Amino acid sequence: MATNTPAMKSWRCAALAAALLLAAAPAPALDPALQQAVARGGQLFQHETFGGGGRVCETCHLGGGLRPGQRPDGAPMPSLANAAAVFPRVGPDGHSLITLSDQVRACVGGAVKGKAPAYGSEDLNALVAYVSSLSQGKVLDMGGEPK
Numbered sequence: 001m002a003t004n005t006p007a008m009k010s011w012r013c014a015a016l017a018a019a020l021l022l023a024a025a026p027a028p029a030l031d032p033a034l035q036q037a038v039a040r041g042g043q044l045f046q047h048e049t050f051g052g053g054g055r056v057c058e059t060c061h062l063g064g065g066l067r068p069g070q071r072p073d074g075a076p077m078p079s080l081a082n083a084a085a086v087f088p089r090v091g092p093d094g095h096s097l098i099t100l101s102d103q104v105r106a107c108v109g110g111a112v113k114g115k116a117p118a119y120g121s122e123d124l125n126a127l128v129a130y131v132s133s134l135s136q137g138k139v140l141d142m143g144g145e146p147k
């Protein structure tokens with residue numbers, strides 16, 4: 001079978017051009033309300049202590065969550081770069097589910113030693129929106145490993 005006819009060559013050229021165009025196309029803009037929530041969540045992530053002892057998310061989740069993190073004892077931990085793509089996950093008891101909201105609240109209450117924002121609150125939604133924005137475009141890998 002002829003694999004290199006002029007027709008096939010031009011088809012391949014067109015496919016390549018389309019792929020390049022797609023790769024160069026900017027990601028579609030977020031809805032302004034989502035953009036606002038992500039921005040607010042980013043501010044909280046960097047600065048909000050939630051009434052705790054001074055820690056913020058950024059204390060452990062470095063580079064806005066995109067760089068590998070560091071526990072207070074110096075031990076490394078994964079970044080949050082795909083965090084939103086691996087939730088929900090199964091908890092240590094082997095049957096309960098932990099959602100991204102649960103995890104964020106657990107970090108505020110435990111790691112930050114603050115008062116966790118209520119489910120449905122603007123603060124929790126903003127933090128979840130911000131952490132989710134870090135995983136934008138990542139392949140969903142429910143129950144998978146953080147990277």
Ligand code: HEC
Nearest residue numbers: 055056057059060072083103104107108111112127131146
């Ligand atoms: C004192 C350090 C520390 C602080 C501060 C902290 N975290 Fe965490 N965070 C951790 C540790 C350790 C883990 C992973 C282990 C675990 O499940 O507890 C984690 C896990 C997470 C995960 C899940 C990551 C994954 O893919 O498994 C998310 C999301 C997260 N934190 C968000 C936050 C947010 C948002 C804040 C601020 C409100 C915050 N964390 C503050 C230490 C911290």
